Amino acid sequence: MKEVDKKTFEDEVLKAEGLVMVDFWSPKCEPCKELMPYVAELAEKYDGKAKFCKLNTAGNRRLSISQKVMGLPTIAFYKNGEKIAELTQDITIDDVEAKLNELL
Amino acid sequence: MSEAYDIIVVGGGPAGLAAGIYGSRSRLKTVILQKGRPGGQAATTEELENYPGFPRGTTGPGLMEAMAKHAESFGTEISNEEVVELDLDGEIKVVKTKSGKDYSSKSVILAPGAAPRTLNIKGEQELRGKGVSYCATCDADFFEELDVVVVGNGDAAVEEAMYLTKFAETVTIIVIHDEGILDCNKVSAEKAFANPKIKWVWNSVLQEIKGDGIVESVVLKNIKTGELSEMETNGVFFFVGTVPKTDILKEKVELNEHGYIITNDRMETSVPGVYAAGDARDKYLRQVITAASDGAIAAFAAEKYLAEEEGFKVQVLNEAKPVMVAFWAPQVEASLAAVSQLEKIADQLGDSVKLVKIDTYRNERVAKRYGIEEIPSLLFFNRGKVAAKITGTFSQQAVIDQINSLKE
Numbered sequence: 001m002k003e004v005d006k007k008t009f010e011d012e013v014l015k016a017e018g019l020v021m022v023d024f025w026s027p028k029c030e031p032c033k034e035l036m037p038y039v040a041e042l043a044e045k046y047d048g049k050a051k052f053c054k055l056n057t058a059g060n061r062r063l064s065i066s067q068k069v070m071g072l073p074t075i076a077f078y079k080n081g082e083k084i085a086e087l088t089q090d091i092t093i094d095d096v097e098a099k100l101n102e103l104l
Numbered sequence: 105m106s107e108a109y110d111i112i113v114v115g116g117g118p119a120g121l122a123a124g125i126y127g128s129r130s131r132l133k134t135v136i137l138q139k140g141r142p143g144g145q146a147a148t149t150e151e152l153e154n155y156p157g158f159p160r161g162t163t164g165p166g167l168m169e170a171m172a173k174h175a176e177s178f179g180t181e182i183s184n185e186e187v188v189e190l191d192l193d194g195e196i197k198v199v200k201t202k203s204g205k206d207y208s209s210k211s212v213i214l215a216p217g218a219a220p221r222t223l224n225i226k227g228e229q230e231l232r233g234k235g236v237s238y239c240a241t242c243d244a245d246f247f248e249e250l251d252v253v254v255v256g257n258g259d260a261a262v263e264e265a266m267y268l269t270k271f272a273e274t275v276t277i278i279v280i281h282d283e284g285i286l287d288c289n290k291v292s293a294e295k296a297f298a299n300p301k302i303k304w305v306w307n308s309v310l311q312e313i314k315g316d317g318i319v320e321s322v323v324l325k326n327i328k329t330g331e332l333s334e335m336e337t338n339g340v341f342f343f344v345g346t347v348p349k350t351d352i353l354k355e356k357v358e359l360n361e362h363g364y365i366i367t368n369d370r371m372e373t374s375v376p377g378v379y380a381a382g383d384a385r386d387k388y389l390r391q392v393i394t395a396a397s398d399g400a401i402a403a404f405a406a407e408k409y410l411a412e413e414e415g416f417k418v419q420v421l422n423e424a425k426p427v428m429v430a431f432w433a434p435q436v437e438a439s440l441a442a443v444s445q446l447e448k449i450a451d452q453l454g455d456s457v458k459l460v461k462i463d464t465y466r467n468e469r470v471a472k473r474y475g476i477e478e479i480p481s482l483l484f485f486n487r488g489k490v491a492a493k494i495t496g497t498f499s500q501q502a503v504i505d506q507i508n509s510l511k512e
Contacts, residue, residue, distance in 0.1 A: 061245065070235045071234065086233075
């Protein structure tokens with residue numbers, strides 16, 4: 001998974017081609033850290049079909065709020081520079097995979 | 105694919121981890137099945153000021169990580185598995201997980217914990233993760249220099265509100281009670297009243313959360329006057345109690361009307377060999393320390409259960425020759441006399457019969473299972489099955505006749 005931040009978000013996510021999935025997390029968010037290994041597995045399984053990024057919201061607070069993300073964990077899907085879907089809090093990896101399949 | 109354990113612990117919060125420590129330290133093969141990282145709700149609270157021995161010196165995640173390492177150091181396995189189905193009725197209990205694995209064991213400790221309650225007010229669901237939150241440590245830093253409201257006034261609400269003041273500009277606590285009345289402990293209340301960043305709205309409940317894609321305001325209702333007022337805010341944190349995570353336990357063990365697991369003070373549920381511990385249990389105080397305490401008691405009770413079951417199996421059920429099982433109790437005079445009488449009979453009959461004495465004061469379970477209602481009582485077992493029963497006092501001849509009829 002590609003680590004993105006306020007400097008790279010525009011190029012890596014908004015200007016990217018195809019489907020981009022962004023895992024918003026922070027080191028203080030225990031549910032995020034629970035979910036992350038499964039997200040990484042998913043990223044490997046669907047390698048090449050979509051782009052997988054993670055964004056540490058600590059230090060990227062303004063960017064997160066500009067993306068209307070104010071709660072963790074949040075997994076957002078982008079296409080052609082627009083957010084097209086989002087899952088937030090109480091997320092299971094099955095929900096993420098189902099949403100990914102729906103969008104692919 | 106089935107792996108056999110002595111104890112399966114469902115849930116890896118403080119209750120489950122303490123059960124793991126006590127179980128594996130008794131040399132019992134113990135596994136904790138936990139979805140994701142261990143720690144439970146305690147791992148989502150940063151400030152943990154009341155766990156004995158750690159004066160301000162630890163955090164929720166820190167203490168939980170230490171407990172998990174402690175359990176593992178004695179040999180507890182902690183598996184990242186989500187339990188989806190349980191078969192608890194037989195002697196061997198089977199726990200199925202989402203990954204398709206079956207775990208089997210002779211005893212189970214249920215410690216599934218609880219989750220934050222939602223109120224389902226207008227806007228709450230739609231604005232989750234958009235300013236509506238149930239976890240201060242997860243989301244607090246989004247609200248630096250912003251304003252938030254906290255709904256609730258118990259320990260969790262007031263303590264998490266204090267934590268939020270480290271980030272937010274103002275934290276407004278919405279309290280349903282009259283001015284000055286809080287459900288939380290006095291120390292936290294005093295600290296909160298002295299905190300200049302905390303503001304209070306009394307006699308009020310949250311009616312609605314408004315916002316276009318992100319929280320912008322809340323509508324408050326004064327329960328005394330019925331008056332509605334709108335207040336601008338950037339975030340809403342709910343701490344209004346918890347609900348037990350016992351959906352998969354319905355019809356498996358006895359639950360109360362709110363879904364909490366009913367146990368006695370040995371943590372025994374309605375099913376033999378199945379124990380419960382922690383916040384999912386019907387109890388008076390839900391804290392890390394009481395969860396850990398439950399876990400210790402449950403593991404100790406499970407250990408006794410395993411020893412008694414194993415003992416009964418070896419001594420009675422697997423025995424080739426006839427076995428007389430005498431149920432006695434230290435406080436029943438007649439049963440003491442009966443036992444010494446039986447000892448003499450057993451001496452006379454020599455090797456052809458075996459006598460096993462069960463103190464029903466210490467081991468209620470076996471007596472209950474065989475429907476023993478009177479002390480003394482005597483059961484005759486032949487090849488693992490009950491062949492005859494004598495209730496109350498008996499004559500020497502009646503016992504000898506019964507044994508002879510079994511040998512024929």
